[in-house]
Amino acid sequence: MQPIIDPRNPSPSVRIPRHVGIIMDGNGRWAAARSLPRFEGHRRGVDAVRRVVRTAADLGIAYLTLYSFSSENWSRPAQEVSDLMGLLKRFIRNDLADLHKSNVRVRVIGSRDDLAADLRGLLSEAEDLTRDNMGLTLVIAFNYGSRQEIADAARRLAERALAGEIDPKSINADLLGAHLYTAGIPDPDLIIRTSGEQRLSNFLMWQSAYSELVFLPMHWPDFDRAAFETALAEYASRERRFGGLASRNAKTGS
Numbered sequence: 392m393q394p395i396i397d398p399r400n401p402s403p404s405v406r407i408p409r410h411v412g413i414i415m416d417g418n419g420r421w422a423a424a425r426s427l428p429r430f431e432g433h434r435r436g437v438d439a440v441r442r443v444v445r446t447a448a449d450l451g452i453a454y455l456t457l458y459s460f461s462s463e464n465w466s467r468p469a470q471e472v473s474d475l476m477g478l479l480k481r482f483i484r485n486d487l488a489d490l491h492k493s494n495v496r497v498r499v500i501g502s503r504d505d506l507a508a509d510l511r512g513l514l515s516e517a518e519d520l521t522r523d524n525m526g527l528t529l530v531i532a533f534n535y536g537s538r539q540e541i542a543d544a545a546r547r548l549a550e551r552a553l554a555g556e557i558d559p560k561s562i563n564a565d566l567l568g569a570h571l572y573t574a575g576i577p578d579p580d581l582i583i584r585t586s587g588e589q590r591l592s593n594f595l596m597w598q599s600a601y602s603e604l605v606f607l608p609m610h611w612p613d614f615d616r617a618a619f620e621t622a623l624a625e626y627a628s629r630e631r632r633f634g635g636l637a638s639r640n641a642k643t644g645s
Contacts, residue, residue, distance in 0.1 A: 406627045408580035410454035411447065412602070414594055415439070417586030417610030424610075430474045435612035437478055441486065446616045448493060448527045450623070454576060455529055458594045462502065462536035476510065479533070483513045487520060494526030500572035501535030502543075530576060537596040544570035573598055581626045583619075585611045603629050 415436060422432030440457060447455040460475060467475075490497060497517040506514075514533070547570050552559045557566075568574070578598045582591070587608040591599065605622040607614075 407451055407623065408603075408626055409452070410456070410577050410579045410581075411452055412456040412458070412579040412582040412595055412599070413443065414458045414582070414584040414592060415611040415614075416584055416588055416592075418612060420586060421610035421612045429471060432610075432612060433471075433475060433478055437482055439612050439614045440482070442615055443619060444490070444495065444527070444529060446619050448495065450619075453528060454579075455527060456500075456532055456576075456579060456595065457530070458532045458535065458592075460501075460533045460535070461593060462534055462539055463593065465534075476507075480510065480513060483517050487517055490517075490529065491521050491524065494524045495521060496524040496526065496528045497521045497531065498528060498576070499531045499533055500540075501533045502539065503534065506534060528576070530573075532594065535572070536593045537591075538593055540572050541567075541597055543572075544568075568597070571597060578602065580631075581605065581622065583607065583622045585609055585614055585618075601631065603631065 418432035418436040419429045420432075421435065422429050425431075443457075444455065459479065464475070465472060487497075497520075499514045499518060503511050503514065514531075517531075544567050548557070548562055548567065551557045552562070573595070578600070579595060579602045581604075582595070582599055582602045583605050584590075585607050587606065589604075589606045595602075603626050605625050607618060607622060609618060
């Protein structure tokens with residue numbers, strides 16, 4: 392399948408989102424359908440991460456946010472959590488050099504307070520090494536939960552107000568947004584979820600207020616360039632009104 396847009400011959404008729412968020416769902420079900428251990432599904436999911444990062448960079452997407460581990464995932468069986476931590480560590484150790492060479496900037500969002508010291512160090516190393524890169528920004532949502540993110544932002548604003556740094560009356564949506572983990576990152580234009588589930592599961596709930604949502608039936612390990620382009624084509628077919636009226640050339644609607 393040919394790319395939706397060729398960077399060497401861009402078509403003005405095709406809209407490429409600036410920021411894509413992906414809920415990578417279905418590793419365990421992919422493995423179960425093949426009578427394989429869940430770990431194998433997670434391992435193959437890392438291969439899909441590599442594919443999607445390459446595709447995003449090829450197509451000129453500026454920001455790609457991957458929901459890699461939610462704050463609720465700690466409730467999974469201890470062995471599965473350990474396996475996931477091991478895969479994340481290996482991904483950073485094995486792929487960071489290639490990401491840096493490809494001019495990818497890595498940013499990690501989520502709480503790091505209770506993470507093991509070695510993992511915190513790896514996450515910081517990934518950010519520090521790639522900080523000045525100017526290509527794709529790969530945002531890894533790790534130990535992330537949107538409700539906690541909003542609560543943390545509200546707490547920081549309350550602390551600043553108590554310290555006299557800001558007037559409580561000045562707090563608005565923009566100021567709260569500037570205190571989220573994603574400060575400085577544009578809101579996602581498109582959010583993709585694999586596995587057929589149709590919910591956000593505590594992912595970028597504030598930021599996705601006007602995102603286009605695309606739900607794909609395939610499990611994450613099967614996600615490839617063709618699937619990515621299918622989602623991008625669906626995004627390009629939609630008209631984004633941000634609460635306003637449709638353009639004159641579009642079909643009327645509410």
